[in-house]
Amino acid sequence: MSxxxxxxxxxxxxxxxxxxxxVAHDEPHGEFVMDYHELQLDSPPHMFWQDGRPVExxxxxxxxxxxxxxxxxRVDCEGVYADLDNxxxxxxxxxxxxxxxxxxxxxxxxxxxxLASSPDPAKLLLSPENIELETRDGDPIPAHITRNxxxxxxxxxxxxxxxxxxxxDFGGNRIHFKLxxxxxxxxxxxxxxxxxxxxxxxxxxxxxxxxxxxNWLKDLVIPAxxxxxxxxxxxxxxxxxxxxxxxxxxxxxxxxxQRVLVHCSAGFNRSVTVCCAALILMENLSAEDALARxxxxxxxxxxxxxxxxxxxxxxxxxx
Numbered sequence: 061m062s063x064x065x066x067x068x069x070x071x072x073x074x075x076x077x078x079x080x081x082x083v084a085h086d087e088p089h090g091e092f093v094m095d096y097h098e099l100q101l102d103s104p105p106h107m108f109w110q111d112g113r114p115v116e117x118x119x120x121x122x123x124x125x126x127x128x129x130x131x132x133x134r135v136d137c138e139g140v141y142a143d144l145d146n147x148x149x150x151x152x153x154x155x156x157x158x159x160x161x162x163x164x165x166x167x168x169x170x171x172x173x174x175l176a177s178s179p180d181p182a183k184l185l186l187s188p189e190n191i192e193l194e195t196r197d198g199d200p201i202p203a204h205i206t207r208n209x210x211x212x213x214x215x216x217x218x219x220x221x222x223x224x225x226x227x228x229d230f231g232g233n234r235i236h237f238k239l240x241x242x243x244x245x246x247x248x249x250x251x252x253x254x255x256x257x258x259x260x261x262x263x264x265x266x267x268x269x270x271x272x273x274x275n276w277l278k279d280l281v282i283p284a285x286x287x288x289x290x291x292x293x294x295x296x297x298x299x300x301x302x303x304x305x306x307x308x309x310x311x312x313x314x315x316x317x318q319r320v321l322v323h324c325s326a327g328f329n330r331s332v333t334v335c336c337a338a339l340i341l342m343e344n345l346s347a348e349d350a351l352a353r354x355x356x357x358x359x360x361x362x363x364x365x366x367x368x369x370x371x372x373x374x375x376x377x378x379x
Contacts (some may be wrong), residue, residue, distance in 0.1 A: 066359055067170055068217045069161035071127060071193050074098045076158040076211035079122060080176070083144055083184065085135055092129040092137075092186055094174075095196065096156065097122035099203055105210070107373055113300065114373035118205045124196035131189035133169045139181030141174075153178035157365045158211050162220070177209055177365065179295060208295075209365035210372060213348060218359050226357070227251065231261040231321050233358040235335055238343055239315065247319050248310075250335045250358050252327025264318035267310060269330040274323070291330050293364055298333065300370050304379060307337035314338070332361040333371065340375045347371040 069075075077099035084093045101120040108115060140153040147153065157175040164171065172191070174184040226234050232251025237244055249263065256275035260266075266286040268274050273288070282288050287309060291298050298306070313320050324330035336350040345353070350371070354361045363371060 063222055064165045064220045065163040066215050066218055066220050067161040067163055068214060069159050069172070071191070072158050072161075072214040074125060074193065075127075075156050075174075077101075077118070077120075077205075078125070078156040079149075080144070080154040080156055081124075083137065083141055085137060090130065090132050092132055092135060092188070094127045094129070094184075096125055096127070097201065098125045099123075099205075100200075107369070107376065109373075110206075113208055114369055115206055115208050116210050116369055118203070118207075120203050121200035122203050123200050124198040126194040126196050128192045128194060129172070129186050129188035130191070132186060133189070134171075134185070134187035136183055136185040138183040140178055141182050141184045151178070151180075152176065153180065153182040155207075157209065158214065160362075165222075175365075177207075177295070208369060210369040211365060212362055212368045213351060215355065215359060215362065220360050224357075227255045228257070229261060230263060230319075231256045231266075232323060232327065232331075235339070235354055235357070237314065237339060237353075244314070247314060247317070248335070248338075249319075249321045250327060250331050250354060250361070251321060251323040252331065253323065253325050255323070255327060261321060262319070263321045265313045265320045267306065267320070267322045267331075267334065268324070269306070269334065270323065270325040272325055291324075293329055294366055297330070297364060297366050298370070300373065303333065303337050303367070303370055304341070304374070306334045307341055310334065310338045311342055314342070327358070328360060328362055329364050329367065332358070333363040333367040336363065336371050337374060340371065341379075345375065347375040350375070 078096045081095040099120050106117045153176050160173040169187045172186045230249045232249035235248040253272050260276040268288045269291045271290050322331045335354050339345050339350040
């Protein structure tokens with residue numbers, strides 16, 4: 061089976077806290093232009109608890125920037141982004157959380173997907189040969205933002221293997237952890253529905269966070285050793301309390317020496333978020349170190365920006 065390549069996006073930090081101004085597709089010249097304001101912080105973000113959830117406060121200045129995409133093979137500009145001129149400046153689709161950059165298996169052209177916090181349909185997917193960052197005229201604009209999400213660290217450039225031995229044997233990729241000063245290598249796995257065969261893998265407990273049942277379930281009867289706890293994503297994702305509860309369920313079983321698989325639908329967001337939370341609680345890791353640990357064998361791991369802020373809060377403030 062061919063594998064996709066995860067690519068580092070060189071302008072990820074420029075986009076991660078940006079405000080989108082305009083987009084324009086120049087079809088005759090095969091170009092796409094995205095104008096935005098990059099947020100340059102005056103001080104590190106400050107987290108605090110507000111209305112039952114963590115929020116992040118930022119002070120800085122917006123600086124004009126432009127990304128130009130050349131030699132496009134594909135442009136999907138839909139929803140809010142197809143009518144951005146008529147979209148209010150404070151619409152959530154304009155407040156960016158970064159971008160994903162990857163090269164699909166058997167495809168020579170990379171893909172770029174813009175990430176934002178819009179609850180409305182808003183898609184910008186491009187396949188350019190080249191991308192350049194440009195400056196724009198204009199004075200910096202003071203910015204003071206309070207939000208309930210935080211940009212996720214970019215992934216590193218590496219191969220995304222779709223058919224590893226662990227995926228075939230255990231329905232996911234392994235995560236090592238430390239228990240009683242011993243490093244455990246084969247007890248903790250993270251995955252998605254698409255990793256699963258028709259037979260239950262040799263694990264003692266399964267936590268399914270997806271709205272889909274595990275592939276090996278013949279009916280909706282859940283074994284007593286397992287847990288099916290459907291969770292949402294984005295703004296409808298797990299609360300801090302739900303996140304801790306699911307992570308503690310995992311930790312209890314790992315401490316008993318059980319082999320545990322945590323999965324959602326894609327193995328990208330929800331399952332990764334709970335696994336990161338378990339590592340934070342077990343080993344007192346930072347959110348960044350927990351995510352790096354999960355990405356060692358599961359490189360496309362990416363909690364959404366709402367879950368990420370909850371992980372940062374958990375790491376810095378505890379239960």
